[in-house]
Amino acid sequence: MTAPTTLSRSRFRFLCALLFCTGMTSLVFQIIWLRGFGIILGSTIYSMSSVITVFMLGLALGSFLMSQLLKRGRWLAAHPLAAYGSVELLVGLSALLVTWTLFTHQGFYLSLSGSPTAPLLKLLATQFTVCAALIAVPTTLMGMTLPLVSQLVTDRRQVSALYGINTIGGATGSIVASFVLIYYLGCVRAGAVAAALNGLIFCAAVLTSRYFPPVPAGAEETDDGAPAATLAAENRLLGRPLLLTLAVFSGFIALSCEITWTRFLSLAFGNRVYVTSIALALILLFMGQAARMSSALLRGPNPLWRILLYSCAFTLISFSAAFLLERPALQASHPGIVVLFILVMVVFPATALGLLFPLTLAARPAGVDNPASWVGLVYGFNTLASLVGSLASGYVLINLIGSNGLIAFNSALLVLSLLGLVYAFRQHFKPSDHALAAVAGLGFLAVILPRSTEVPPVVDATSAVVSSEDAHGIFSVVRMDAGRLRVLNNRTDLVYLYGDPTTQYVQESQAYLPILYAPQLERVLNIGSGYGITAGAFSRVAEVRAIEAVEIVPALVEHANLFSPGNHRYFDNPRIQVHVTDGRHFLATTPERYDIISINVSDPYLPGSSSLFSREFYEMARSRLKPGGVLAQHIFGPDIASLYHGIHEVFPHVKAIPAYGNGLTLIASAEPLRPHQREVFLRQYDEGRALFGPIGLDNGLAGFEELIALGDEKLQELASRAPEFRNSDDMPTLEFRRLPGKVGLFYSNN
Template sequence: MGKAGRVLKRTRRTDESKKEVFVTGTATEKIAKPVQILLISFFFISGACGLIYEVVWLRVLGLVFGNTTYATSAVIAGYMAGLGLGALYFGKRVDAHPQPIRLYGMLEGGVALYSFLTPLIWILIEKLFVGFARTFQPSFGVASFFKLIISFVVLFVPTFLMGGTLPALSKFFVRSGREMAKRIGLLYALNTLGAVVGVVASGFFLLYTIGVWQSVILTGMMNLAIFLVCQFYLTRFETSESITTNAMQPASVQAVNVSTMKENSFTRIALLVLFAVSGGVSMFYEVGWTRVLAIALGSSVYAFAVMLATFLLGIAIGSYIFSILSSRMSINLSTFAVLQAATAVLALVGLNFFDDMPYYFVKLFEHSGGSIYFIEAGKFLLCGAVMLPPTIFFGALFACFIHIYHHSDFVGGEVGQAYFANTLGTIFGSLLAGFILIPLIGIQSMLILAAWINVFIGLFAIMLSAPRIRFLTVRQMILMAVMVIAVGIGHAFAQPWNTSILTSGAMVTPQKNKGASKAAFTRSLGERSSLFYKEGLGSTVSVNKTRDYIAMSVNGKVEASNADDVFTQSFLGHLPLLIHPSAERVAIVGVGSAATLAAVTAHPVKHVDAIEIEKAVIDAAKYFEVINRDSLHDPRVNVVIDDGRNFLLVHEEPYDVIISQPSNPWMAGVANLFSREHYQTMQKRLKPGGVICQWLQTYSMSTEDLRMIIKTFSLVFPHVSLWTSYTPDLMLIGSNDPMEIDFTHLQEAWQNPIIRQDFEPHGIAEPEGFFSTYLLGDSEIKELAKGALTNSDNYPYLEFRAPRSLYRQTVLQNIQFINQYRASELPSIIHMIPPPDQNQELQNALVIGYARKAMYVQAKEALRKSLEINPGAPGFAYAAGFLNYRLDNYDEAWPLLESAIQASYETAEAHYILGVIATQKGLTVRAAVEFEKAHEMEPDKALYVFSLAQAAETAGKLDVAFQLYAHMLEMPWRADKPSNFDALMRMIDMTMKQGEFGYAKSLIDTMIKLYPESIYGYEKNSQLLEAQNRLDEVLAVTEEMARLFPDNPAPQFTLARLYDILGNAKASHEALERVVKLDPSLKDKPEIVRALSLTKS
């Protein structure tokens, strides 16, 4: 017997004894099991290293190119192209290479070498890109293409080398066709599992603890260690003789393949095309799931790490399971088709879970104890419920396809071809999903489309197994029919998502719904109506209305509203322009509702660049035209859709004022706008005397993180100060030059009625009150920041720390901390007469401004200083009365306010406050008198009209009250305007009490038209019909109300009562059971128990 025969004989004995080895023949005799384990361990580590590199390189290139969808897609495309081409190239070369382990080691060594050079390479990239952009000022398309080219060139070398690792090890481990699925599946599973570890390591630990570049160097050292072990130890176990011996046994390879498959180039090309399409579909799922999960579960760096890890874990599990089962099953194109169909069905089944995810997150939060790790682990379970079942089947596809596609002894080449085709598909799939399908048809429709494409891939695969369609077997045709029917049923049961629930922000404020049942949770969102919902290129933007409250959300996080946020939004625009006496050029990073832009355009500026990364935000801003005064169409405004950091990096034009109002830093990528490097770029873009205004929060932020932002900011700007609109929001002002506030500039600004109108509802009626927003100056900030961390691109502490404080109540703690460092009450002021320390009007205005912000310690100190200047001044009496009113000291406030009025310091607000106090004391007539005087002095203020209407209604003057409520409805919006809903509700109640049923019906119809999401109008319609004894109509209206508000028990309770009146005890009992089901807390109520008992009997 020749040498080759002995090898084949030994191979058969090994298979028959079912010993688990990774190689056969001569190599088996030489490689011990520990060495085998070492090799596959290396491939596991290699997978982890690859994902760490991907996370870091995407992050760093995002800082250079921007984090727009276009830039990110260019980077991902370059990364994936390198992997695919590397697999294709080395797949061909490895088959002729005598030592695949040596080749594998060299590939790992090349990656290591490149990783050590990356810090230098990335510096060169930034200089190259910025230089190109500044020199040629390319169009958007040219700039995007240039980013793609740079990404490809920069990432090509390492990804090209990474792409060759799987073909190299596949060639070494796979020695027969029978082992193909098993060995490839196991290798692919271990490498992907390593990727899961890499995602978790980089997303939770490495970048935060040791830094970005340090993580790259550490990862490179792991690659280097693999190289050294492979080159100087493992290569001794492979010899050219063993490989040659293996090459002498090609026979059994083909025996495994599907006999019915046409063995020609067309079939093989068709198979590669199907596998490429399959790769593209996988990206439809990954992109779609990530986008919707970011809305439902949040978009912190931890959340994205959990999502990606879940997706990869499913693939790893699927590949591993298939590798185990492959030796016990017949693998053919029908197997491939079934895997595709199973992926599709399970993906469709998961669609209906997304609406429930916000509720289950709230339940998860209830048991988390606030632990970020518990919460993220819970997110993994929620993500897994949707992603794991389909990705497990998806993970099995690679090994299955390789087994089918394998037809020669060139294992490496075939693995490389398959890997290249799949990777090529993922590139086009990600681009198609992000740029075309999501904006065109939406996320849910794209996921449904993906499922159908899976099925068609499966159908084509089955057809490829026969020479012609008419030669398909009955079993194959039945399988094809079952696949289509199964996906059709899944599609039919897929319900449209409730965007109001998805964008409810439950993942940001789960405390609001703690302890709520699922029905109660849904009911709490029942009065939200969707005005706008758009799945943009990078984010999902929605505008929801709850009665008169309108809020814009980006990925479920409220970014702007017409309520509490208004003053902060406008103050961000006014503050730097009131500090800078002659600003002409302004840049705003982050548009939101465009309220900040409206504030800026109220000043005599000449040019404003409004930079917004997501175009859908600009589209949504039209729902806030009352607030933004249509400023987006101001001819001085240039709207730029771009990454704000990248825009300032590339464009050298200087500005007088730069305003940065990003989202909260706990959201992934946002913390880059709070980094030292970004502040240094902003500093370079300032004209002499220029001012930076940076928003930051005190809520959901630890004191250490707050100090870190302030420290980072103050390290860059020599002159800084800290201001506040209301205590949850702060503004950092930075400049290269000393800052003095010119009081004459403030006085001139207050002559502008628009500016005055923005400030007056917030206790700043005069320019002196502006200084109540000041908190800290240079020396105080530097003292506060001592010992704090610095947030930088290499040490991105804020991005990883901020999510840990998301659910903490930190406002009071942070404000108290800031106040500890407050040594001066005022910034440097010039041209104020009398000077600040002698100016009683200033001190009185400070009292009112501080009291509005609940800064009572500061308000009392300002009042003390006013007292020292002139205790008999009417302004002092008013300020003292206002402060006591805010402190609920009504008995002290009353005489002080009266004395101020008597001393000719009469204001509408003084009368309004007296009216409120009189109402509290039960003095209804006096309250009406005071509200009437307030209304006479300021007839355009809706708050006074509403208060006067309430007083008239209480006094029984219903006609007067009705007219006042009607007048208020017609008044334009102001920040302090009461709710139109409340006014309309009072009008309906009054007309029903007076028996004016016809007028009441028209008002109810108006209520339903304006507020269709509110059950109130429907309930009043039912009550109106019942008051007229029109029971049949009442029943019809109430049944319709139950249909419109299925989670609200109130209509069911009314139905139970109506059915009982009509003598239908069974229907009444069923309605009561629905009441208890919707709200289990009612089941023990005596009236419910009694009614259930009576109707049952």
């Protein structure tokens, strides 16, 4: 064989720098698009999955397309670096156009997004079509870059390293997008910065293309000094069909595991948007580092099959150790255990599994005339399998078998791969290989399988009333003292304790306060049903004709009977219609107009929830109210003054009552607020005592009006304070707010 056609160190580092920037800009755009599509399609697991699906499908199509073009395009073959730069320029221009239109033409895309209450398959088809129409072009272009650059090298170790650097660039982009670009510049300007970097890549590639001639046809690699018998056996096994099968396997299992890894990281570290970015960055970082490690492993004495064996075995052993640590780690008994759990559940497996695809990418079956075309084909199959893994796991498997079951499912796939390697290379096995495979198999049978049916123990099982899991998270209801219940999704408290008098007072007041000031009581919308207390309180007023309750967490609706009689069994009331979907998307697409819109969202800093506090949302809500209609919303926290000013800028007339001791329940209207229903409260409800007595106001409406007077005083104080920021869809300051405290970047209400 001839010597490998390797690049000089300086030129290879230059290519690495370009691929690093390519990965970084791609992830910046992906994070921006996830937020933009969350607004026009709804901040649900299904809309987010549609975005990721189209993103990965575009990468796969671009890779497949380039693998074919490289076989036929003479200019591409002669000028690969210039072609790569041109593709990057087109990526930047098309992605910036998508970003700009997402945040400036929301009304148009909302008209195409379909009804959130449509049948699931129809809704998914609509969301997929909208996503594909917008981001198919830039993502397809993104998928073309790695095959083009790989045309400059034939050394399989350098190809794997380039892929690893590209992935590490993606990890960096995840951090940079959340911690710097969106936080300081907003979404559209963050996209402009990413597009500018694409432009710089174009300039650098075109200006230096003459120093990177294409690899001569027929250039081959060395055999790395491996024993002849081992190479012969490896070549028989690792033919073209099997390598493509390995590419599919590694893509499916990596994305399937990524879904559970992201959940476990959020369980361990917090509920803020920064946690999601850090989780994605960690996964990509260690998978990218594994790709870089693969080039060093290929220089060593171990054949490819043994490295694959070690990868599968160490992943199984890590998962076994993680399951043993799961309970104390998720219940946070000691910070060191949490760190160790993340190491064995995420870091070690991500590194081990991260070796699989780069090793497959580096392999060259007999009969491959164009290595770059082969890279495009393998990369395309891997990405397409990643898409399937994401869809199957995120839509189906996690609902059927949960996070632990999904880890067990992927572990079973690894066991099958392990058995295949053991059988194929049994003649070349060393005692250490047998021992490692045996330990991995024992861990699967003794630890992983028995734990596969358990819901990750976020709460103590002895106090759990409900512990269930679906695509939206781990839903837990925990029995507290004095008969109170605590409700969590993952580790986030959804509402304050059920059964606490303050909870009943605040949640019911969010119905009675807007009822008092609304001119008409024909139709009410309650976004964020919580325990259902607010919807139930609306139903206690006979004059309210129709109530629509929208809740994004399905388990809260499914277990609503646990919160009776506090919610007045709202789910059995014929005047109440319950929708399980994103509240903002529902309001944006419904043809109805309302007398009252009551927004019962517990935390303005969470992803998804923060979009219910933006200027664009308030303007939309104002357009959905009937003349004189009233908006109600609870505000609290260190930014309460800025939250008040955000509402007041759109609704000039605001009143309030104290809530929870650290917040206010506001009502707002475009027209002056007058107690239109005061006589109804006095006449129909025993001067208000029939409504207000159960929430601790024995003197009825008189006591409630005293609270309103206190609220007026508080509003005067808030009005005197200048807002620190203005929250908008393009500038989502609330979601990316640096909250005070040691863990303010990680937790908001914990």
